Amino acid sequence: MSVLSPFIASRDKSVMKKTRTKKSRQTPTISGKRALIPVRALDFVMYNTKDIRKTRAFYQKLFGFKRGEEWTDWWSEFHTAPLTFCLNGTAHERHPEWDWSGAACVALAVDDVPAAIAKCRKRAFPPRPLAPNGKIMQRTLVKDALNATAPLDAILLQGWVRTRRDAKAFSFIELNDGSCLKGLQIIVDAALPDYAQVARVNTGASIEVSGKLVESKGGGQKWEVVAEKFTVLGEADATYPLQKKGHTMEFLREIAHLRPRSNLFGAVFRVRSRLAYAIHQFFQEKGFYYVHTPIVTASDAEGAGDMFRVTTLDLANPPKTEQGDIDHAKDFFGKKTFLTVSGQLEAEIFACALSNVYTFGPTFRAENSHTSRHASEFWMIEPEVAFCDLNGDMELAEEFVKYLIRDIRAHCAGDLEFFAKFVDKELLPRLDFVLDKPFVRCSYTEAVEILIKSGKTWEHPVAWGDNLQSEHERYLTEEHFKCPVTVYNYPRAIKAFYMRQTDGCAEGRETVAAMDLLVPGIGEIIGGSQREERLDKLRAGMALHHLEEKNYWWYLDLRRYGTVPHAGFGLGFERMLMFVTGVANIRDVIPFARTPGTAEF
């Protein structure tokens, strides 16, 4: 077969009309010696281009064919080779088997029409199954199929095989498409013409099945699908790492590209998605505005851990000043820059304009932490509220945490049951307990007294003025109160410069309006404070922490012009997710975790 000449659909109104019919979108059609060959969205460029020479130039550039080469040459290559190319900066892979459905059309004049059509048919995915009424079937998600209220004569499912069990006259296939935890059982009768394909199906293969949704004859599930058409889309051989047997979390972490297909991680990431949604919903319902704070920042001393440097300087040969130091003025931003550890200072700016705001985005800590609850890259939610004091802040934090738990309880019930069964038996009672009870509020000073009176021997001794250690926080929330605890009013010296000094403190017992929300099992999940709104006190705080005012001129301006009391907090998104799912390691609630020494995927 050879293609004689290109024919752009838009140049011929009659052809253009045909391209818009549904039928022509599915299969090539013939009109005299002209074949209508459906192509995918990319080719819409051709379809819409008025000037054929521009189109040629576009494809010349795209495929690198030279002027004078026959159109035929590159066109045929276009249709035979899987191509990778770049359009509008996006890399696409041209799969050799295209799904023609929904495609635009380009008309070609060919000398051997049947051969051209045969070629196209071969390249396209098998045609979408037709329902009894002749319409193309739409895919049904497993989640929706399982919720069916009546049998269905025609259903189309696509997904991945979890397990196959062969019987004498048919096979059972458990299909999962990630839409929910549960899979759907597929029955493939050995008499079916497609049955030969079942032998190619192992755990992990991707398949497409159409057939009838019927009530299951066996126990264990309400619905099952009796296949009428069965297609293997992608095989998975014996090297597929996910087996039917349970895997350790550590092993699954090493195959982060496949672990979302496991029950546990599918559930974790569905809940993660819902939790993110619930966070926005909570704040939006309360009239908070969402602020995007910068990820690259020049503020390097917020007292929240070590920061990652951001630079375009040649590290092997950096520009130097006359004194021999690295000349940061020559760097991309003209100064030293870092990845942010918090959006709080910027959020304060917006709170002092829009009143109620929140941020929700990634933050970065270059701490060399090797624990189950620290990551180098994590997401944080930071509400900031104008005209709000510490009490209002604590109330908001409590309401927020309870709202999120209630939302996940209501919308992720199936996934939570799975966690309760396999991850943390106490999960559901604990979540309900948290919902029922008001959080305990306890001042730092009271907490220190409780710890001293406990009679426990501490690895780290308790003394007023020292930070509460992990063991102390755990004792308070897990043993003493057995409930989430908000500890507030911490010693001034151990907290950040921007926290509001408490009025009327005794000499040597100065505190600031800080609060930490501690929850059983995880420890600190929220840290927040009322911000110092008085210019003179803020400057004193900066002096105490040895910070240079010139680096915070804009922050100080907020106190110079129309200052207001305001407060906010930071909630670690992943820590909340750990609390809600019972998953013990932060690396297992992040799709692709970044921790010291690990940035795979």
Added chain:
RNA sequence: UGCCCGGUAGCUCAGUGGCAGAGCAGGUGACUGUUAAUCACUUGGUCGUAGGUUCAAUCCCUACCCGGGCAGCCA
């Protein structure tokens, strides 16, 4: 970063100073409306890497790498 534990088949793990083991997965066959199906047979290994001790090291010692736990730092 400190302390502790671990690294043996694709996965989960036993094991011993003297020929390397099981279950699951894979393969073959049987059986079966099955539910991580079952039964029989079977393929599969530089015992993390590099040194050292020893007649002999997967095992004992040292260093390093990787993973996990706890602590610090924090959310």
